[in-house]
Amino acid sequence: MYIYLNGSIVHQSEASISPFDHGYLYGLGVFETFRTYHGHPFLLGNHLDRLRNGLAALNIKADIQEEQIRQVIRALLRKNKWEDAYCRLNVSGGPCEIGLQTAPYEKRTIILFQKELPPHRPLREKEGVILQLRRSTPEVEERLKSHHYLNNLAAKREIGPSPDKEGIFLTGDGYLCEGITSNMFWIKEGEIHTPSIETGLLNGITRQFILALAQHLQIPVREGLYRISELDTASEIFFTNSVQEIIPVNQVGNRVYPGGSGLYVRKLHEYYQKYVMYLYSIEDMKEGNHHATND
Known part of the structure; x- marks a missing residue:
């Protein structure tokens, strides 16, 4: 290489x-x-x-x-x-x-x-696992995507090497935060919910894109501080990151979710694919200024 x-x-x-x-x-x-x-x-x-x-x-x-x-x-x-x-x-x-x-x-x-990577990655479901290890606080005012990765590594060791599981960090105060290598979202009564930056999460680029895409599709979004119990009444859960895109969740604890067959997951994934070969920035989508390139 x-x-x-x-x-x-x-x-x-x-x-x-x-x-x-x-x-x-x-x-x-x-x-x-x-x-x-x-x-x-x-x-x-x-x-x-x-x-x-x-x-x-x-x-x-x-x-x-x-x-x-x-x-x-x-x-x-x-x-x-x-x-x-x-x-x-x-x-x-x-x-x-x-x-x-x-x-x-x-x-x-x-x-x-x-x-x-292959040219196309189909939706791949994962099980969400609540971690015993808590999310570390950011090194500076807002979490950087830095070389300080021990917290993530230790969390991965906790859940094991399976590619079909993603750990879910809680903050020191017990609020939902993010995945080991992802941000998390869930659907509740037709609204998208996600932990706020206040939890100390990494503000993922795909997270930001999903928030902008939801606004474009006129899907209400709520960011805030949430306890684990919030997931009990969620109709769908998914993770996001820049390489795996949208990752549907099929189970957290004893609770089962629709995974890749979820209505909102499928809709967001469909629209996500419309932009992947054109956009250099989220702002271009907001302005309707995307077009094919020769890259």
Whole structure:
């Protein structure tokens, strides 16, 4: 596999970073995961905006230009001879002196790598499992998509390796928060419900897209602080992330849900697919300014 590293495309066997990179020593780094559809990086603009916000919070100086990243994505797809891929764009503080640094990070490390994906992913149901481990609080004011992933890793170990289960984090106060690698939603009396950012969740790009899509479809949305008991009266539950899209839930505890046959899940999935090969940003959907591209 070929990857992009600090301005060059190299084979993974030839890639290396400094042992003094503060992304390695202290977790000073943020990343974005997204996927392509026939080569188009869906919602890339929103992912890069969030990445830039994370870099600013960590005081890492990096000039991340959308057009340049588009070109790198295309080049890697060609080099690896793939049509579509999972993409991970990773930016760390780069090599510095040992010790906690307060000055800006000027020698950042930028890596973009891919993993081949099939051109179409059908709806895949999962069981939701309430975790005993609570969600950690954000490192700064709002949760970053950062290298600090121990909380997620420990949660995955708690539920085991099955790809058919997703853990559901509660906050320290016992409110529903998010999945291990996803955001969560449920339907109740014709309305979409989802935990608010106040819970300390990661404000996922797909989460933001679903909220905008619901507004476009005139489906009422409620964000708030919710207890587990809220799920007992939900008619449908689903998770979201940028690679698996909409993930229907078929069971939480002893309660069974319709999964992929749910009315709202199917409707949202249908409309989701209408945009995946065109949109670079959620704002373009709101403005009705989407069209086919050559990516």
